[in-house]
Amino acid sequence: MSVFTPVPEAVLSQWLKNYAIGRLTELKGISAGVQNSNFFVTTTLGRYVLTLFEGIGRAELPYYLHLMAHLARHGLPVPAPIANRDNEYLGTIKDKPAALVMRLSGASVMAPDEHHCTRVGAMLAGLHLAGMSYGRRQPNPRGPAWRTQTAARVHAYLPEAEQALLDREIAFQATIDTDALPAGAIHADLFRDNILWDGEVIGGVIDFYFAGNDTLLFDVAVTLNDWCSLDDGSLDPVRSDAFLHAYHAERPFSDAERAAWPAMLRAAALRFWLSRAEDFHLPREGEMVLVKDPDEYRDILRQRIAWSPALPAV
Ligand SMILES: Nc1ncnc2c1ncn2[C@@H]1O[C@H](COP(=O)(O)OP(=O)(O)O)[C@@H](O)[C@H]1O
Numbered sequence: 001m002s003v004f005t006p007v008p009e010a011v012l013s014q015w016l017k018n019y020a021i022g023r024l025t026e027l028k029g030i031s032a033g034v035q036n037s038n039f040f041v042t043t044t045l046g047r048y049v050l051t052l053f054e055g056i057g058r059a060e061l062p063y064y065l066h067l068m069a070h071l072a073r074h075g076l077p078v079p080a081p082i083a084n085r086d087n088e089y090l091g092t093i094k095d096k097p098a099a100l101v102m103r104l105s106g107a108s109v110m111a112p113d114e115h116h117c118t119r120v121g122a123m124l125a126g127l128h129l130a131g132m133s134y135g136r137r138q139p140n141p142r143g144p145a146w147r148t149q150t151a152a153r154v155h156a157y158l159p160e161a162e163q164a165l166l167d168r169e170i171a172f173q174a175t176i177d178t179d180a181l182p183a184g185a186i187h188a189d190l191f192r193d194n195i196l197w198d199g200e201v202i203g204g205v206i207d208f209y210f211a212g213n214d215t216l217l218f219d220v221a222v223t224l225n226d227w228c229s230l231d232d233g234s235l236d237p238v239r240s241d242a243f244l245h246a247y248h249a250e251r252p253f254s255d256a257e258r259a260a261w262p263a264m265l266r267a268a269a270l271r272f273w274l275s276r277a278e279d280f281h282l283p284r285e286g287e288m289v290l291v292k293d294p295d296e297y298r299d300i301l302r303q304r305i306a307w308s309p310a311l312p313a314v
């Protein structure tokens with residue numbers, strides 16, 4: 001269940017008067033999703049998704065919405081935000097920032113094979129290439145500074161062995177210099193539930209609300225860790241190869257990226273171990289987030305420390 005703020009039809013009908021998309025014919029809460037209230041909205045002119053942002057500050061939202069508009073303009077299956085009659089993407093419903101985007105077709109595939117991973121690799125490279133001409137800048141909200149601060153917050157709640165793992169990883173990550181790595185706008189949360197499949201084709205890439213500017217390789221690592229891991233956290237070599245080669249074919253990896261890759265896979269695993277551990281041990285009052293299993297990402301981190309695949313060579 002993730003309609004945290006109900007929206008009555010009468011409220012939405014009134015709100016839609018400031019848009020040029022016709023009259024409301026259907027409003028349905030969406031049960032998936034973990035951080036915002038989402039609704040399918042059908043009008044006499046089309047199908048949309050309404051999001052009420054539950055935890056993200058109003059100041060951060062234009063970066064995400066304009067990034068989605070930019071990527072959609074570049075031909076990628078990203079939901080274009082809908083501007084209202086004041087030419088704004090962002091409005092307010094029930095005192096929450098709210099936005100409408102196009103509804104895209106498809107459904108998530110939670111047990112992907114190598115063919116899915118090939119398409120996801122190519123799609124991620126496409127997002128990075130198109131993102132290079134995006135003019136706005138906003139740091140990755142879950143970047144190195146956040147990781148260090150969050151590690152300090154969750155440390156006391158972890159068993160001793162995990163504290164030692166965390167200390168070692170934070171110390172290791174502090175030695176990594178990412179200055180030579182290509183950077184740009186990254187999705188930063190391209191998990192299986194954020195890609196909609198229309199048959200074998202990607203019909204939608206959604207949920208840009210963790211996006212920001214960071215190294216492109218961090219995004220590659222985040223995506224690979226979710227799409228290509230086995231139950232014990234180790235990597236499926238077939239899916240990993242398919243994903244990495246498809247990405248490399250569109251945006252070839254540099255030597256600096258090849259050198260930084262094992263550390264980046266670990267940084268990406270650490271990021272989700274920390275966010276899940278924080279949601280688990282330190283739930284914020286009044287903030288509604290569905291907690292996912294932190295141990296899954298602790299295990300992925302341990303596996304990446306033990307072994308990482310090489311990036312494809314030129
Ligand atoms: N533009 C869209 N087109 C079609 N379905 C969407 C779209 N945006 C969201 N959804 C649906 O809503 C669900 C929750 O969206 P998501 O952005 O992941 O929520 P949250 O931000 O709360 O994690 C998705 O799993 C998907 O089914």
Ligand SMILES: N[C@@H](CCOP(=O)(O)O)C(=O)O
Pocket residue numbers: 033034035189191193194207272275276292
């Ligand atoms: N993908 C993250 C949590 C963010 O959830 P989303 O539904 O907004 O993608 C995780 O798995 O920890």
